[in-house]
Amino acid sequence: MTVTEKPTYTILTDDRTDVRDFALYLENIVPEHYDQKNLVIDLLKYDKLTLEDLVQFLKLSNYQRADKKSFVFVNTGINYDAVPDEMIVVPTIEEAGDVIEMEEIERDLGF
Known part of the structure; x- marks a missing residue:
């Protein structure tokens, strides 16, 4: 892991x-x-990522989010419409950083 x-x-x-x-x-x-x-989980090398593959991370995603920490996946091969609401998948590292920034603002505002 890098x-x-x-x-x-x-x-x-x-x-x-x-x-x-x-x-x-x-x-x-x-x-x-x-x-x-x-955390940003870089899965860009998996250009044929399936929903079944992604769901393997659901427990960990829920763990991080329950502790008020962001958990964002980066992948371009998944069908974004099929991703569960509890998970966030974006196509670039830059967008992952933007999502985390927005979530930090929301947490600061008490949402």
């Missing part, structure tokens, strides 16, 4: 070859090391 720190979020990039293995790996590592950070 970790890139930004001022308001951390990008976790998969360097594995299986998205489901990456989801399991993150379930173990995020609560211990990244639970207080807004």
